[in-house]
Amino acid sequence: MPLKKTFIVSGAQTKFGALEGVTFREMLAEAVDKATIQAGVPKKEIQAVFLGTFNPEMLIHQGHTAPLLLDYAGLRGLPATRHEAACASGAVALRAGIMAIESGLYDTVLVGGVEKMTSVSTNKVTEALAAAADDEFESGVGLTFPGVFALAAVAHMNRYGTTQEDMALVAVKAHKNAASNPLAQFQKEITLEKAMTPKFVAWPLKLFDCSPISDGAAALVLSSDKKAKQYTDTPVKIVGSGQASASMNLSGRSDLTSFEASVAASRSAYKMANLTPKDIDFAVVHDCFTIAEIIATEDIGFFKPGEGAKAVREGITAKDGAKPINPTGGLKAVGHPVGATGVKQAVEVYKELIGAAGANQVPKHNIGLMHNFGGTGATCVVNIMRRADA
Amino acid sequence: MSERPTVEAYKKNIQEGKFRALKCSSCGAVITPPLGTCYNCGGNKMEWTNVSGKGKLVSFTVIHVAPDEFAPEVPYIVAIVELAEKSRVTARLAGFDPLKPEAIKIGIPLVLGYEKGKSGKNYLSFRPA
Numbered sequence: 001m002p003l004k005k006t007f008i009v010s011g012a013q014t015k016f017g018a019l020e021g022v023t024f025r026e027m028l029a030e031a032v033d034k035a036t037i038q039a040g041v042p043k044k045e046i047q048a049v050f051l052g053t054f055n056p057e058m059l060i061h062q063g064h065t066a067p068l069l070l071d072y073a074g075l076r077g078l079p080a081t082r083h084e085a086a087c088a089s090g091a092v093a094l095r096a097g098i099m100a101i102e103s104g105l106y107d108t109v110l111v112g113g114v115e116k117m118t119s120v121s122t123n124k125v126t127e128a129l130a131a132a133a134d135d136e137f138e139s140g141v142g143l144t145f146p147g148v149f150a151l152a153a154v155a156h157m158n159r160y161g162t163t164q165e166d167m168a169l170v171a172v173k174a175h176k177n178a179a180s181n182p183l184a185q186f187q188k189e190i191t192l193e194k195a196m197t198p199k200f201v202a203w204p205l206k207l208f209d210c211s212p213i214s215d216g217a218a219a220l221v222l223s224s225d226k227k228a229k230q231y232t233d234t235p236v237k238i239v240g241s242g243q244a245s246a247s248m249n250l251s252g253r254s255d256l257t258s259f260e261a262s263v264a265a266s267r268s269a270y271k272m273a274n275l276t277p278k279d280i281d282f283a284v285v286h287d288c289f290t291i292a293e294i295i296a297t298e299d300i301g302f303f304k305p306g307e308g309a310k311a312v313r314e315g316i317t318a319k320d321g322a323k324p325i326n327p328t329g330g331l332k333a334v335g336h337p338v339g340a341t342g343v344k345q346a347v348e349v350y351k352e353l354i355g356a357a358g359a360n361q362v363p364k365h366n367i368g369l370m371h372n373f374g375g376t377g378a379t380c381v382v383n384i385m386r387r388a389d390a
Numbered sequence: 391m392s393e394r395p396t397v398e399a400y401k402k403n404i405q406e407g408k409f410r411a412l413k414c415s416s417c418g419a420v421i422t423p424p425l426g427t428c429y430n431c432g433g434n435k436m437e438w439t440n441v442s443g444k445g446k447l448v449s450f451t452v453i454h455v456a457p458d459e460f461a462p463e464v465p466y467i468v469a470i471v472e473l474a475e476k477s478r479v480t481a482r483l484a485g486f487d488p489l490k491p492e493a494i495k496i497g498i499p500l501v502l503g504y505e506k507g508k509s510g511k512n513y514l515s516f517r518p519a
Contacts, residue, residue, distance in 0.1 A: 144457070251479050
């Protein structure tokens with residue numbers, strides 16, 4: 001069934017990074033204020049709230065987060081639910097918001113995402129992240145998160161000849177794009193040589209193949225066709241939304257060179273939108289590791305299997321290329337506060353589509369796609385958005 | 391071999407060095423790690439089965455940065471192995487220098503064994519056949 005009436009009317013993120021002295025609830029409230037008061041959407045118009053956060057239980061010892069966050073953000077009293085799907089927590093919250101508007105139950109809802117990660121030790125973060133994989137059968141053998149993507153990288157290198165340098169080029173591109181993004185964690189270009197520094201995390205993945213540990217929040221307001229024009233002259237329509245799951249264990253998948261949940265989620269989003277990969281001008285994909293970006297661009301159908309690395313080498317995925325990927329810097333350089341990421345990706349697509357991406361603006365911006373996946377790729381959400389006048 | 395397979399028993403078998411897989415009672419598909427329902431036929435009755443212990447390397451990585459529990463063991467190799475029975479497992483890979491990963495070839499034949507980690511935990515561990 002095609003989506004009929006859900007529009008993004010505003011969206012914002014906090015700065016991502018190690019935000020010392022700024023707590024979980026303060027970050028979300030900042031993003032909410034930017035997406036409501038500062039964007040011309042009065043808070044009293046919001047009818048329900050959908051929030052994505054991954055693991056505040058282990059990271060900041062806090063459960064029951066939805067009312068806690070709303071209370072501080074001036075939205076006390078509204079129906080509030082927390083959504084969790086590891087790194088896709090933000091996008092599953094967004095999908096819940098989309099379904100709430102499409103159903104006709106509400107006309108205006110807020111979607112938020114937040115994670116506070118830097119107030120505990122790196123070991124504690126590693127442990128909290130590992131909870132997104134199968135504790136009994138994969139984490140328990142000593143497989144780490146970077147290790148999961150390293151297994152995919154080795155399979156991709158073996159089948160298609162992808163190299164460590166190809167992956168490093170993704171990091172170089174991410175840092176180049178983030179250099180002009182004032183909200184990014186790393187606003188500095190890096191050389192290929194630096195990206196190739198042989199500091200292995202999980203061979204063949206090195207330090208610069210990995211997204212960082214970050215704090216941050218993002219929020220956006222969804223509105224129905226009845227109300228959208230009241231808030232903005234440039235609403236963005238969500239025309240397709242797909243979600244799929246896959247085996248938690250990599251051992252349960254027949255092919256490690258592709259993430260089957262990404263393929264399934266993108267195919268259902270394209271079908272819903274009645275569009276093909278050729279129709280999409282640019283994409284924001286889940287580059288938690290550099291190899292994840294290469295595989296994601298193949299899985300969403302932008303490039304044939306095995307040709308994602310070639311597209312990076314040839315500059316096709318650069319900000320001014322034919323198919324820009326992560327024009328603002330991706331998870332790799334903007335940062336990856338887990339629960340905020342999926343919402344931030346939607347905010348980035350929204351800003352690009354309305355031409356408000358500043359120095360990170362892509363040249364052609366009628367239709368954009370976001371791809372957010374969780375954990376070992378066991379959850380994937382793909383949304384396709386179109387400027388209402390395009 | 392007649393008791394109903396459970397997740398606890400599957401893990402205990404590995405700890406005791408007596409690995410067994412699950413088998414779908416309806417279609418005979420070999421299943422690892424345990425699942426409640428067979429994706430081949432939809433059956434939900436499982437029984438234990440012994441495996442040949444032969445397999446081949448699907449992919450691997452060398453872990454250099456690990457959580458506290460495994461940190462004393464780095465660098466170590468984690469692999470995905472396809473058993474001769476077509477089911478796959480995630481396990482340790484032994485018999486190679488973890489600092490020379492380029493020498494490890496995808497597709498090589500492996501045999502199942504066990505490896506005791508510094509934590510005292512027993513891992514499924516494969517080595518070259």
